[in-house]
Amino acid sequence: MFAPSRLKLARQRLGLTLTGLANASGVSPRSLTNFETGDRVPSAESLEKLATALSVPTAFFDREALEAIAPEAASFRKLSKTSATRRDAVLAGASLTVEFYDYISSNFHLPEPNIPTLDKLAPEAAAELVRQRWALGDRPVANLVHLMESKGVRLGALKHQYHDIDAFCFVRDNTPYVLLNTSKSGERQRFDAAHELGHLVLHDELEMDPSTSKERESEANQFASAFLMPRSAVLAQSMRAASLDRVLAARRYWRVSAMALTHRLHELRLLNNWQYRTMCLNLSELGYRSTEPGGIVPETSQLLRKVMYGTAGRVTVRDAANALSLDQRDVRGFVRDLVPVSAADDLSDRGPAASAIDSPLGSERSGLKLVEGSQRRRRSG
Ligand SMILES: [Zn+2]
DSSP states (O other), X not given: OOOHHHHHHHHHHTTOOHHHHXXXXXXXXXXXXXXXXXXXXXXXXXXXXXXXXXXXXXXXXXXXXXXXXXXXXXXOTTGGGSOHHHHHHHHHHHHHHHHHHHHHHTTEEOOOOOOOOOTTSOHHHXXXXXXXXXXXXXXXXXXXXXXXXXXXXXXXXXXXXOTTOOEEEXXXXXXXXXXXXXXXXXXXXXXXXXXXXXXXXXXXGGOOOGGGHHHHHHHHHHHHHHHHSOHHHHHTTOOTTOOHHHHHHHHHHHTSOHHHHHHHHHHTTSSOHHHHHHHXXXXXXXXXXXXXXXXXXXXXXXXXXXHHHSSSSOOXXXXXXXXXXOOHHHHHHHTTXXXXXXXHTOOSOOOSGGGGOOOXXXXXXXXXOOEEOSSOOOOOO
């Protein structure tokens, strides 16, 4: 059974227009339109051409129809700078990431979603309440990716070519998804993840009315800042008029960028305007505006590592690629840099090679538990 939605998605994920696909496949634009609307079903010959042009096996088009993620339902950080084609490409990738997690959850019990909805609160108060509900105290979050996974958030990687998109989130079947651009610094990714958590907590239903986009972005940033650097703890650290060295030491403690900490100190009036500007200038000169010299190792996924590279009944890249009718490279793309490189490179079924790999950062005491399904279900078709 040919699924028109899959043709459209396969085209969009490569950033191709109808004309672009027509040129690449030799199938006419008119036929393509008819195939995508479902008015006509492609011949076996056309299907072969399309599959080749779109780098998928023909079986990809025969799987069940896909529900696309609407652009309004996703929290794009920089929508204005993102062309519709690029936006559709990352959304198509996100749809496939959802299928990937659906496949994983047919083999493992994943943590239930547990994200508070606090859309009536100001970002600072919401961040404090989330910390309280999750019993985090006011210490630094050791590993935000692990923490979010334990609260039912499913994380995936964005294609690095979309470097102008840092991250976005959406909710599908009551399950929150966050896609991160893993080409950024560890601190940047961590802040991006906290920013998306802010959207999930503050912006119920994620109805992304473009007219209030700026406000939402600002709220999500305030949430991230307050969540990663709680007011009471920062105030207790004697950071008033802090020196550059002090800021560089404290950013390690909080595991945030020096710039993010500087903004926070200014926000909490621990740096006055003049001190804030001077600090920003000094950090800029030292290269801290676009990079994070001596920064943290980016956080990786505990869940994906256990599921894909653990010892018990794991889902290998090959399994997932077969089940989803995708290339193994696509599956590796979903988890790019979210599992340690040595594990991600282990593409063969050489056994539990990754069990010895441990997160360099230690684990959040998050209670993440993956329970293998008692009857491991394989998809039958
Ligand atoms: Zn945002």
